[in-house]
Amino acid sequence: MSTPPKMRMAALAVMMASTFFAAAPASAAVTVAVSPSQVSLPANGTQQFAATVSGSSDQTVTWLVNGVPGGAPSLGTISSSGLYTAPAGASSSFTATVTAQADAAPLATSAASVAVAASTFVGPVYYVATSGNDSANGSAAAPWRTIQHAMNSVPAGATVQVAGGTYNELVTITQSGSASAGYITLTSAPGQTATLDGSGLGVPQGQQGLITLQNASYVRVIGLQLQNYTSNSSSLVPLGIYVVGSGDHIEVRNNHIHNIVTTVTTSQGDAFGLAVYGNATTPISNLIIDGNELDHLTLAYSESLSVNGNVQNWQVTNNRVHDNNNIGIVAIGFEGTAPNASLDQARNGWIAGNTVYNISSTTNPAYNYQPGADGIYVDGGTHITIEQNNVQAADLGIELASEHFGHDTSFITARNNLVLYSNVTGISIGGYSSSVGGTDHCTIVNNTLFENDTTLSGSGEFQVQNHASNNLFANNILYANGQGLLVNSPISSSTAPVTLQNDLFYTSDSGASAYWVWNNISYTSLGSFQQASQSESNGLLADPLFSSTTTPDLHLSAGSPGIGSGADLGLAIEGAYDYAGSPRTDGGGLIDRGAYQQ
Known part of the structure; x- marks a missing residue:
């Protein structure tokens, strides 16, 4: 078992290469062709795709599935060489879009259609009930009594249905299914809810x-x-659910985890709602954490939902995480979780469609009741897409940083998210001090930030701290409260920590109090900020004309200056869909600023 993590501090306190984010249209001479253009695959089937780039000597492409670089377990994953692998256990058939985007010309793409069949394997079903007996045969007429006995007894491909009721036991699953025999499934009986209650139970293995x-x-x-x-x-x-060691094709879906508690109030206390610790040389991979609710967790120095160490090809999607006294969702690297340092980093992940709210350490004595809990946090992870999330009333909405000196959070794309009413700041990059790590090659695009820094801490809507480099912040809408602080970059540096491009700024007092901080100098006009930062040449200080600022409804109304005025940065950066799931472009190449596309 892994050791408890240390305290996860929150952030209180050069111009990028044009090929990374360029908005210039691809040359008409540069085209991409993908072959084959249409295939059908069974569950877990594979297909090698090829891409040919014409009009450029650079033949490299970025492969995406439904607009997600590298894909995700529920969409199918694709390697850097174009090998697509269909999901192993889709509940229904679907069609995935595999796209190749030319690295030399980000607007040059070509797509193929993949029809993926649902998993058709049907294995035996066994039953558990509070009236059962572990000496029985596990049939519907003679169910077992304990979930542990069932999980020790069933073969690969079996389903264990647990009748409604309360089960006061700890369950450890070491049995595996297989690609040929199918998943082992533990589930509540249809129409019922089985409850595992830990009242009075100890923690026999330390974690x-x-x-x-x-x-x-x-x-x-x-x-x-x-x-x-x-x-x-x-x-x-x-912990509520703990995934540890190695393993592949793991699904944790539609569970309700609550009231997991440590009563320790010092720096040594830890509890988790759901944690994944890849602490072996073989990774945890093809992991789906989807549709769960995690709430009313008392966590001390740990997190509601954590993916840590040697974990690759994973997704955290459509979860509801709320009313917890530390971080909501986090992807972690460089903590020594994995035995091999080169593998000690959560990577190739997709954090999407989650609703995260009321995440604050202001009720946490381990933080001295100070605000320091992120809604969504990447602490040392890499190659992760964060999109279509709604984060409200966290201490920090989204943070991309690293707590380990000499290591960075890198190659993260945070796009098409709503971040509202954060206590400290909406989005933060860079380490919280000069003695920790930072943020490199991260892209923050088409987000809508609304009235964050409710405590008037002076952190603002977008905060830039230590050791930030080669980052892009573009096509976002920042709507500050009456304090007016839109961008806060208080660290003096001879090189730009982030390039800002095409953002739309406003404040709740009609823009009167708007100001920006760059290199620890305040600027009260957009023009002076543009000159100081040498960026935001297409930035605007104007009312975005939200549908409502009282509800709020952050769609753009007709006539908004954000409509059609965004920079087209290419599919790999901006994504295929906006916050609401509508196509990101209008079909004519026009991109709106902010999280919604009209």
């Missing part, structure tokens, strides 16, 4: 989940309630 998946593959945990697991010791860490 234990109500459900622990250890070195397990092809396993699903679906539709359970996990609650009331408490530790009173700094050496004992309770």
Whole structure:
């Protein structure tokens, strides 16, 4: 088992290469062709695609699935060489779009259509009920009594249906399914909710989940309630669900995890709602965490939902994370979780469609009741896409940084998100001090930030701190409260930590209080900020004309200066869909600023 993490500090306190973010249209001579153009695949099937770039000596392309670089487990993943692998367990057939984007000309793309068949494997079903007996045969007429006995007994491909009721036990899953036999599935019986309740149970291995998946593959945990697991010791860490070791094709879906608690109030206390620790040389991969609710967690120095260490090809999607006293969702690297330092980094991930709110350490004695909890945080992760999330009333909405000196969070794209009413700042990059790591080659595009820094801390809508380099901030809408601070870059540096491009600024007092901080100097006009930062040549200080600022409804109304005025940065950067799932372009290449496309 892994050791408890250290305190995860929140952030309180050069012009990029044109090929990375250029908005210039691709030359008409540069085209891409993908072959084959249309295929059908079974579950877990593979297809090698090829891309030919014409009009350029640079033949390299970026491969995407439904606009996500590298794809994701539920969409299918694709390698840098174009090998697409279909999902192993899709519940229904669907069509994926595989796209190649020319690195030499980001607006030059070509796509192929992939019809993916649903998984058709149907294995045996076994039953657990509070009235059952572990000496029975596990049939519907003679169910078992404990979930642990069931998970020890069933073969690959089996489903364990747990009848509604309360089960006061810890469950450790070490059995695996397989690609040929199918998943082992643990689920509540149809129309019922099975509850694992940790009341009175200890933490026998130092760090234990109500459900622990250890070195397990092809396993699903679906539709359970996990609650009331408490530790009173700094050496004992309770979790709702714990995925640890190695393993592939793991799905954690539609569970409700709440009231997981540490009562330790010092720097040694830890608890988690759901944690994934890749602590082996073989990664945890093809991991889906989808549709879960995690709330009312008392976490001390740990997180609601954490992906840490040697974890690759994963997604955290459509979850509801709220009313917890530390970080909502985090992807972590460089903590020594994996035995090989080169693998110790959550990577190739997709954080999308999550709703995160009321995440604050102002109720956490381990933080001295100070605001320092992120809604969504990447601490040392790499190659992760963060999109279509709604983050409200966190201490920091989205943070991309690293807590380990000499290491960076890198190659993250945060796009098409809504970030509202954060206590400290909307989006933050760079390390919280000069003694930690930073942020490199990260892209923040087409987000809408609305009235963040509710505590008037002076951090503003977008904050830039230590060790930030080669980052892009473009096509965003920043609508500040009456304090007026839009961009806050207080660290003096001879090189630009971020390039700002095509953003739309406004404040709740009709723009009167607007100001920007660059190299620790304040500027009260957009023109002076543009000159100082040598960026934002197409920036605007104007009313975005939101549909409503009281509800709020952050769609753009007719006549908004944000409509059609965004820079087209290419599919890999801006994504295929806006916050609401509408196409990101209008069909004519026009991009709106902010999270919504009209």
